Amino acid sequence: GLSYPERLNVVTEFVDRHVAEGRGERDAVIGPSDTWSYRALAETVNRIANVLTRDLGMVPGNRVLLRAANTPMMVATYFAVLKAGGVVVATMPMLRAGELAYPIHKAKIGLALCDATLVDELKAAQQLAPELSTIVTWGDGALETLMDKAGYEIFEPADTSQDDVCLIAFTSGTTGEPKGTMHFQRDLLAICDAYGARVLQAAPDDRFIGSPPLAFTFGLGGIVLFPLRIGAACILPAKVAPPDLAEAIERYRATVCFTAPTAYRAMLGKLAELDLSSLRICVSAGEALPKATFDAWQAATGLPLMDGIGATEMLHIFIGAPRDKIRPGSTGLPVPGYEAKIVDKDGKEVPDGTPGRLAVRGPTGCRYLADPRQAKYILDGWNVTGDTYLRDGDGYFWYQARSDDMIISAGYNIAGPEVEACLLTHAAVAECGVVGAPCPERGQIVKAYVLLREGFTGDAVLAKALQDHVKASIAPYKYPRAIAFVTTLPKTSTGKLQRFALREIARQEASAS
Ligand code: 3UK
Structure with missing residues (x-):
């Protein structure tokens, strides 16, 4: 030792x-x-x-x-x-x-x-x-x-x-x-x-x-x-x-x-x-x-x-x-x-x-x-x-997935809820959920599902404005590279956001595109 x-x-x-x-x-x-x-x-x-x-x-x-x-x-x-x-x-x-x-x-x-x-x-x-x-x-x-x-x-x-x-x-x-x-x-x-x-x-x-x-x-x-x-x-x-x-x-x-x-x-x-x-x-x-x-x-x-x-x-x-x-x-x-x-x-x-x-x-x-x-x-x-992880019969360790909610993008650990909290400080955002979406380049990217307040339109201009807002408020590497405007977010019966379900949606969207 x-x-x-x-x-x-x-x-x-x-x-x-x-x-x-x-x-x-x-x-x-x-x-x-x-x-x-x-x-x-x-x-x-x-x-x-x-x-x-x-x-x-x-x-x-x-x-x-x-x-x-x-x-x-x-x-x-x-x-x-x-x-x-x-x-x-x-x-x-x-x-x-x-x-x-x-x-x-x-x-x-x-x-x-x-x-x-x-x-x-x-x-x-x-x-x-x-x-x-x-x-x-x-x-x-x-x-x-x-x-x-x-x-x-x-x-x-x-x-x-x-x-x-x-x-x-x-x-x-x-x-x-x-x-x-x-x-x-x-x-x-x-x-x-x-x-x-x-x-x-x-x-x-x-x-x-x-x-x-x-x-x-x-x-x-x-x-x-x-x-x-x-x-x-x-x-x-x-x-x-x-x-x-x-x-x-x-x-x-x-x-x-x-x-x-x-x-x-x-x-x-x-x-x-x-x-x-x-x-x-x-x-x-x-x-x-x-x-x-x-x-x-x-x-x-x-x-x-x-x-x-x-x-x-x-x-x-x-x-x-x-x-x-x-x-x-x-x-x-x-x-x-x-x-x-x-x-x-x-x-x-x-x-x-x-x-x-x-x-x-x-x-x-x-x-x-x-x-x-x-x-x-x-x-x-x-x-x-x-x-x-799993270990094989020769004692080698094989990575499977992260067990929790962290997003790892290009080697950075990013907590989805922190990005959510930041997006919610923008006038246009009513609710949001942020998860990792699979990306061949960066491993994962930060993807935000955003429910807009009335009177706002979910277009490219607004998406860019939300990204800039995050970059100006917290460390820029945490900004959502993808933004999807949605009308509902998956929730548990107690009203908690189901990040697992959102991740699954992000995974399907990534494999469909
Ligand atoms: C993930 C990996 C698969 C894994 C780190 C080398 O990454 C470092 O520290 P963090 O606290 O994150 C730890 C988590 O990152 N991870 C790291 N390396 C691998 N997943 N294959 C890998 N090779 O989820 C782990 O729990 O940011 C790495 C040295 C010092 C460090 N702090």
Whole structure:
């Protein structure tokens, strides 16, 4: 098993150890405008940690919100909070004020570090969640001025314990109310020493790239923690949306790529004009990887796509096969250190070949912040995911479907009820139901069934207006790509919307078109 010392500050392992052991001049973080060696990263982290503790009054255990795109400073601020013994609450850059207020209030966050270009929504969130008393920005010289003091280049890591909480990652729930998942210092090492060492098997000369935000634990592990654990390099290009990701792989000669199946499908169209021959390891996670995508990528690049299922609750990937054991279409085998089984609704294990709930346990696991849903997620020490899976006679796990209402579109988790709530704030909308509709490109798309108020006409102009309304109110990726105007919505006898029935309608409409 994996065991770590009782006193543990992970920044020693991810950053300072490389400098101490003579790897200080190797590339650590490669950004659009400059490359930081491990030594440069270590010094930047120390300067920010000194600002946090000496200028901003942060003490170990404080929660600090981070808001930035995937940039070198996002990495440096992340490690600075950890080194000072704080708890990182990283937020997706596209979140708007209303969505930012929730974690601030729920996690009682008093201090935020923010990229100056993204500060407006955070300031608006501060009006809604006044717990946030201090925002310090970088990129405009504010944080930089504080960092630029004599003596700030050295910082003694906070004497944290291996089971001190060090990050809270918020994830959307089916009810639309996000859940904060807490992870320990040691968990950050455990994912590297389990999945990273035993399945991914990257090397110190590898150069990692990917598209998921660092606020999403898929991105944090895949783009930052796995490379830095082994002294490899983390590439953070300016743009990583799917077509741009392919260009960045070519430009930076990336060797390891972490992204969602949708992005691999989008990059397939770029392969004729770009040279992606630097790639040697490609990981797909976030949503199911169809065998057709695996086959097309392998035919075009000669590389197998390494599928892996991870979850914010588990921090990272817990089922996935090493390159020489992949079975196309299957998610793979439990990552060494983790156990997985399929259970029925009573939590009893079912025979191989029978679909049921996927349950997993291992070095990382679910600890929701102050949330009664914790009791439902853990059964007898097993994490019971929201996914329906089956295990075959050889021990391989095959994804069937999500067991709940979440929509996963292009790797994003979107709660239908949140989009419904937003649509209902528009004058034209009387009632609505939002579900995932099957889509070959994005896995699912957000589809809204809308019942209009009297006096409104359901035409293309109104559909566009509703889409714009959602984009302006909540994170734009949640907007309904399809809108159907209807005269009734399926309801239970108690008046609750039957999302299952709507999903079925969406499925039939998709197969008919
Ligand atoms: C689904 C998959 C089929 C599945 C994540 C890697 O996606 C991540 O975390 P989330 O909390 O969502 C978890 C849910 O997403 N899913 C993820 N990967 C797969 N379904 N095949 C897959 N390969 O429903 C799961 O319950 O957003 C992924 C690493 C870290 C992560 N947080």
